Structure formats: C-alpha cells, structure tokens
Amino acid sequence: MNICNVCQKPSTTKCSKCHQTYYCSKECQKKDWKLHKKSCGKNDVAVPNIASGPFLPGMSEILTDMMFNMDIGTPLENWNVPDFGKEYAMKYPHENDRIKFLNSARSSLKALQIVEKVFDNDIPNLPDPKKLAKRWGELSENLIKFLKSPRKYGDIFTEKTKRPYVGDKGVGALSFSNMPKGCISLDQGKTHVAVGFVDLDLLLRARIMQNDHSVEQPNKFIGYEGSIFAVAKTNVIKEMMIVKAPIRSIIEVWFSTVWTIETLKHFENAVNIVLQYENAPNNKPPNPTKKEIHPKVRSLISHWKKSIVTPKSRQEAHKLWVKTFNSENATLTIIANLIEPRDRVQAVRHILTGEFPLMDDQQEKNLFASITMFNCNDGISPHSASEFMFQMMPMDAILPQNKRKETPFLNAIYNFLEDAITKIFTWLSPPVGKTEAIEIYLHYQTVNNDNSELLASIRQLDPWTISWSNICDYFYPHDFHSLLRACSGENTVHILTSMNWVTEVFGAHIMEYDSKIRRKIFIEAQNMISMTGKYKDPSGYFRHTKVIAHPYNIGDMGATLMVKDSWQDYFFKGQDLNIGEVSFVPYSHTHKTHTLLNIYFTFNKKINAYTGYE
Incomplete structure (x- = not known):
C-alpha cells in the first residue's frame, strides 16, 4: 500500500511533478516541500525552460513552488493540445525521428501553460539578464539605468541602441517576408517606391484604383533592397510572371525547399532573361526605371545558372x-490551434520539410532542392534562422474566402497565391491590345541618410506612396523622419510597420504590471482574440478561445493597448505632418509578432494621409 511521505498514512495521491512521492494531504505536502524539492524531478521531466519573458535564475523552482501550493488533485486547466505526433505517424509511420520530435514539441506546448500561473503572483524584481535582453532587445548600462529609475507605464526608453538595418554588406537573406502586408491601393499611373521590399508580397493584395489623381499610363513599382539575395530572387520571379510560367512553378521558387523538374526549367529560362539586364553602376544609384542589376546581384544569379546543372x-x-529549427519554435502553436487533424498533418509536413505545395504526389526522381535557397555564393545564406511562409500570409484575406470542411488549410493558402499571382500576371503582361498596368524595377541599394544621391533620385520620381517595411525599427525617430523628408515628393504618403516598438516602451509586457491586474489584462486580450476570430475566420480553421500559445503573447496584446498612444506621441514628436493612422494588425496564429503596428502618414498637411489599407 502507498503511504504518505510525512505521516505514513495510506495515500493514493502522488506529487504532481515527480509522480513518485505520495502525500495524504496538502498540509503534508507543504511540510515536506523544503526537503522534497531537492530531489523532486531528478529522474523525471523537469519544468521546461520557458523561452521568453523576464524570468529569474531559479524561476523553475518558483513555478514548481506555485504548483505545489495548489490543491492536490486540482490540475491545470486542460489545454487539450492535439496529439499531432500520433496524427502525423498515421500518414508517415516510418519517420521515427520526426514523430519523436513532434511528441517532444507537444510536451513543450503543454508545459507552457504553467507560465500563466505567475500572472497572479508577485516575483522578486531581479530579472535574469538573458530574459531582460530578450524583452528589450539589448542589455546595456543605459537600459539598467532606465529600469532602475522611477518610471510609469508608457515611459519610453529613448537611449535604446539602434543598429544599421543593413550592416552585413548585402549577404543577409530572407527567403520571403516575415510579416503580413495590408491591402494597399495604387492610384492609376502613379509611382510606388518599396524600400526593403524582400519580395513582391505587397502586390499580392494591392489594387490599382482610378480616381481624380489617375494618369493614363502604367503604374511604376520601384524597389530598393540592401539584400543581394532578395533583389536577385525577386527579379527572377518577376520575369517568370512576365513570361507566364506556370503559377505552381512561381510558388515553388518563391516559397518551397523542393522544386519539380518543370520548375527548374522555368527558373533557368527566367535566369537567362535577367542576366541580359544591363549592369547597374557599382558605386552610385541605378537608373530607377531601367532594367539593371548590380554586379553583386549578377554574380549570384550567374552562380544559380551554374548550379542548375x-x-x-x-x-x-x-x-x-531543419538545421535551424527547434521544438521551442512558436510556429508549432499554429499546428496546435488548427481544428482539423487533416490540416494539422499537412501543416506539420510543411513545417518539417519546407515544401509548398507538398510533394508527396510527385515522383522522387523529378524532385530537386531549391536552387535559390541552398545554392548561394559569397557567404549568402538563406534560411540561416527559422523562417516560415505562414508568417507573411494575410489570414484575414485568406480564411474568409474558404470553407474549412471543403478546403484544407494549405490549399486555402495556395488558392490565395494563385489568384493573387494571376492578377499580377495580368498587370505585367496584359491581353493583346491592352497596355501594361504596372512596370516593376528592383534594385540593390541601401536607403539611408548617408546616401544623399539616392535620396534625391527617389524624390525626383515624385512617388505617390513609399512603403518602408519595418525599417523604422532601426532608426531614432528624428533621423527616420529626416530620411523620409529627403525622399518625399509633394504628396507622398509613407507606409510602414513597426515590429520592435514594444522594446522601447515600459508597460508593453504583461509582467511589468502589478499582479493584481495581470489577470484582467490577460482575460481582456483573450476576449479580443475570440471576437476578432469570428470575423476573420468564419469557417473555423483555428481555435480562438483557450488559444494554445505562450501566455505572454496573449497578455502582451492587452498590455500594448495601454501604452501604444505613448509610443505614437514619441514617434511623431516635433513633426509637422498629417497622421493617417497607427493601428494594430489583428491577432493571427501565424504571425511571428502579435503586436505589429501599421502606420501611415504624409508630410503634406493639405491632403488626407490615405493609402487604402484595409
């Protein structure tokens, strides 16, 4: 018979952490905890190493203490994390390593729920330097001074270290954008300049509109990027669109780790076309409306041409x-929150292999590794850190157009891309008798305050709109606005997104609030996700109540609502301009960051700062 470790009475209740030591009551467990905690869990799974938040050294012990102070037999609310490892094993039974990985990942997700217990408890104000650096993006004397000084919610860390957004001489390489874009309206005949474009994702949802400002000529989309890889790959994809290569092949080159032999042929054809472009100047700005490529871009594309053999x-x-992927990656929460087992298996397959679309229906002999992703030169290394296609997909545009019971999740994404790329096809290569609706020119150039000749070149274009991706995160506000003024035409509207603004504001993290109100902030954020989910995902691809995610990701959504206006005032302080809007991007399970801010404004106070964002 099992007996209590303290009073020796019969017991059927084990320690909920080590599952080895018996206690007859909560009181006996508390009496024994000081001794028992030294050995508890030594032979079992330890409290997980939570990947974000300002935890202390020894926080695992604090979390365990809190668990043991709960009533015995009263477990945490069951998140009902799907057994996606078992589901995957039914379709791919021989992939033992992947199945083992998925089972471990599921355990990690289940353990995340423990973090929520700290919301209702005060913890010592001695943050772990590693967690502090993760929260604020740095660990400096200025930060420590800021945190130790008297402060209130909404105070700005004005001395934050700003690093150059292109400090790697162009070798940085994102395979695709890592955040969703809104729906932008391009006025007919006008020029849009895309700074830091990464790929052509901004055009996927764009519309060309006719109004009082329209001109009867093609729109111009002129991109500047500090990444050699992005310029090379996107020029090739653009040419594949112009010659109307199969849409599947374009999608494979854009997103997939694995290509079909047909795609390889269409890729080679587009590479040969781009290599016919003229040389752009090596040390000065290119002609913005001319097909030119920088010598470094030409070198990479020439390397791809040789690699095709x-x-x-x-x-x-x-x-x-998979070399850059680990079980703590937040992308796995996408899997846990999908409703259909069918969708979970497909999404897992994509995450583990990088294939899109999945290649299970193709003959192995006709499949090859992506040339762009795995055959680069001069130190360029795409996918050198975890990156996933899901992060850039605008779910508010994709999910309402499909029915969950009829269309698998990956198919819904494919349908969106197919329709969007078909639209761009028509713009670039219209039917016979129709004029081009858009011209695209993409250049390798770094847009910053030191490149005055380039800034003057952009200004001469009199751009109607300029998109800046999240480049604002790499500048102090005054310097950033100086850059934008140097590029602006008379009526230019600027469009940007901030991913890192939360690392500049005290109160943007739920754990910076008093424990008495954390629970309220968390519940309000959960309710907000539930309400927006009904409209964004009417067919119910995802769960929107009791969301399986790191609790901080949920809590921080509520926290940032309380300090967003303070950051906005700081960002626009001293600027004489017309602010259109500073608004949150609605929560999506697929986002890399859940506190994105979309911002647009103009320096011309006589016009409305309106871009057509939806």
Missing part, C-alpha cells in the same frame, strides 16, 4: 531546412 536532392533540402 547539379542540383541537390530532395533529402538534402529537408536536412538543410
């Missing part, structure tokens, strides 16, 4: 893809 295998692509 001996491509890597599908198996090699899978191995290279």
Whole structure:
C-alpha cells in the first residue's frame, strides 16, 4: 500500500511533478516541500525552460513552488493540445525521428501553460539578464539605468541602441517576408517606391484604383533592397510572371525547399532573361526605371545558372531546412490551434520539410532542392534562422474566402497565391491590345541618410506612396523622419510597420504590471482574440478561445493597448505632418509578432494621409 511521505498514512495521491512521492494531504505536502524539492524531478521531466519573458535564475523552482501550493488533485486547466505526433505517424509511420520530435514539441506546448500561473503572483524584481535582453532587445548600462529609475507605464526608453538595418554588406537573406502586408491601393499611373521590399508580397493584395489623381499610363513599382539575395530572387520571379510560367512553378521558387523538374526549367529560362539586364553602376544609384542589376546581384544569379546543372536532392533540402529549427519554435502553436487533424498533418509536413505545395504526389526522381535557397555564393545564406511562409500570409484575406470542411488549410493558402499571382500576371503582361498596368524595377541599394544621391533620385520620381517595411525599427525617430523628408515628393504618403516598438516602451509586457491586474489584462486580450476570430475566420480553421500559445503573447496584446498612444506621441514628436493612422494588425496564429503596428502618414498637411489599407 502507498503511504504518505510525512505521516505514513495510506495515500493514493502522488506529487504532481515527480509522480513518485505520495502525500495524504496538502498540509503534508507543504511540510515536506523544503526537503522534497531537492530531489523532486531528478529522474523525471523537469519544468521546461520557458523561452521568453523576464524570468529569474531559479524561476523553475518558483513555478514548481506555485504548483505545489495548489490543491492536490486540482490540475491545470486542460489545454487539450492535439496529439499531432500520433496524427502525423498515421500518414508517415516510418519517420521515427520526426514523430519523436513532434511528441517532444507537444510536451513543450503543454508545459507552457504553467507560465500563466505567475500572472497572479508577485516575483522578486531581479530579472535574469538573458530574459531582460530578450524583452528589450539589448542589455546595456543605459537600459539598467532606465529600469532602475522611477518610471510609469508608457515611459519610453529613448537611449535604446539602434543598429544599421543593413550592416552585413548585402549577404543577409530572407527567403520571403516575415510579416503580413495590408491591402494597399495604387492610384492609376502613379509611382510606388518599396524600400526593403524582400519580395513582391505587397502586390499580392494591392489594387490599382482610378480616381481624380489617375494618369493614363502604367503604374511604376520601384524597389530598393540592401539584400543581394532578395533583389536577385525577386527579379527572377518577376520575369517568370512576365513570361507566364506556370503559377505552381512561381510558388515553388518563391516559397518551397523542393522544386519539380518543370520548375527548374522555368527558373533557368527566367535566369537567362535577367542576366541580359544591363549592369547597374557599382558605386552610385541605378537608373530607377531601367532594367539593371548590380554586379553583386549578377554574380549570384550567374552562380544559380551554374548550379542548375547539379542540383541537390530532395533529402538534402529537408536536412538543410531543419538545421535551424527547434521544438521551442512558436510556429508549432499554429499546428496546435488548427481544428482539423487533416490540416494539422499537412501543416506539420510543411513545417518539417519546407515544401509548398507538398510533394508527396510527385515522383522522387523529378524532385530537386531549391536552387535559390541552398545554392548561394559569397557567404549568402538563406534560411540561416527559422523562417516560415505562414508568417507573411494575410489570414484575414485568406480564411474568409474558404470553407474549412471543403478546403484544407494549405490549399486555402495556395488558392490565395494563385489568384493573387494571376492578377499580377495580368498587370505585367496584359491581353493583346491592352497596355501594361504596372512596370516593376528592383534594385540593390541601401536607403539611408548617408546616401544623399539616392535620396534625391527617389524624390525626383515624385512617388505617390513609399512603403518602408519595418525599417523604422532601426532608426531614432528624428533621423527616420529626416530620411523620409529627403525622399518625399509633394504628396507622398509613407507606409510602414513597426515590429520592435514594444522594446522601447515600459508597460508593453504583461509582467511589468502589478499582479493584481495581470489577470484582467490577460482575460481582456483573450476576449479580443475570440471576437476578432469570428470575423476573420468564419469557417473555423483555428481555435480562438483557450488559444494554445505562450501566455505572454496573449497578455502582451492587452498590455500594448495601454501604452501604444505613448509610443505614437514619441514617434511623431516635433513633426509637422498629417497622421493617417497607427493601428494594430489583428491577432493571427501565424504571425511571428502579435503586436505589429501599421502606420501611415504624409508630410503634406493639405491632403488626407490615405493609402487604402484595409
């Protein structure tokens, strides 16, 4: 018979952490805890190493203390994390390593719920330097001074270190954008300048509108990027669109680790076209409306042309893809929150292999590793950190257009891309007798305050709109507005997104609030997700109540609502301009960051700062 470790009475209740030591009551468990905690869990799974938040050294012990202070037999509310490892094993029974990985990942997700217990408890104000650096993006004397000084919610860390947004001489390489874009209206005949474009995702939802400002000529989309890889790859994709390569092949080159042999042929054809572009100047701005490529871009594309002869295998692509992935990656919460087992298996397959669309229906001999992702030169290394296509997909545009019971989740994404790319096809290569609706020119150039000749070149274009991705995160506000003024035409509207604004504001993290109100902030954020989910996902691809996610991701959504206006005032302080809007991007399970701010404004106070964002 099992007996209590303290009073020796019969007991059927084990320690909920180690599952080895018995206690007859909560009182006996508390009496024994000082001794028992030294050995508890030594032979079992430890409290997980939570990946974000300002935890202290020894926080695992604090969390465990809190668990043991709960009533025995009263477990945490069951998140009902789906057994996606078992589901995957039913379709891919021989992939033992992947199945083991998924089972471990599921355990990590279940353990995340423990973090929520700290919301209702005060913890010592001695943050772990590693967690502090993760929260604020740095660990400096200025930050410590800021945190130690008297402060209130909404106070700005004005001395935050700002690093150059392109400090790697162009070798940085995102395979695709890592955040969703809104729906932008391009006035007919006007010029849009895209700074830091990464790819053509801004055009996926764009519309060309006719109004009083319209001109009867093609729109011009002129991109400037500090990444050699982004300029090279996107020029090739653009040419694939112009010659109307199969949409599937374009999607594979844009997003997939694995290509079909047909895609390889269409890619080679587009590469040959781009290599016919003229050379852009090496040390000065290019002609913005001319097909030119910088010598460094030409070098990479020429390397791709040579690599086509001996491509890597599908198996090699899978191995290279997973090297940067780990079980703590937040992308796994996407899987846990999908409703249909069918969708979970497909999404897991994509996450583990990087294939899109999935290649299970293709013959192995006709499949090859992506040339752009795995065959680069001069130190360029795409997918050198975890990146996933889901992060850039605008779910508020995709999910309402599909029915969950009829259309698998990955198919819904494919349908969106197919329709959007078809639209761009028509713009670039209209039917016979129709004029082009848009011209696209993409250049390797760094847009900053030191490149005055380039800034003057952009200003001469008199751009109607300029998009800046999240480049504002790398500048102090005064310097950033100086940059924008130097580029602006008379009526230019600027469009930007901030991902890192939360690292500048005290009160943007739920754990910076008093424990008495954390629970309220958390519940209000959960309610907000539930309400917006009904409109964004009417068919119910995802769960929107009892969301499986790091509790801080949920709590911070509520916290940031309380300090957003303070950051906005700081960002626009001293600027004479017309603010259109500073608004949150609605929560989505697929976002990399859940506190994105979309911002647009103009320096011309006589016009409305309106871009058509929806």
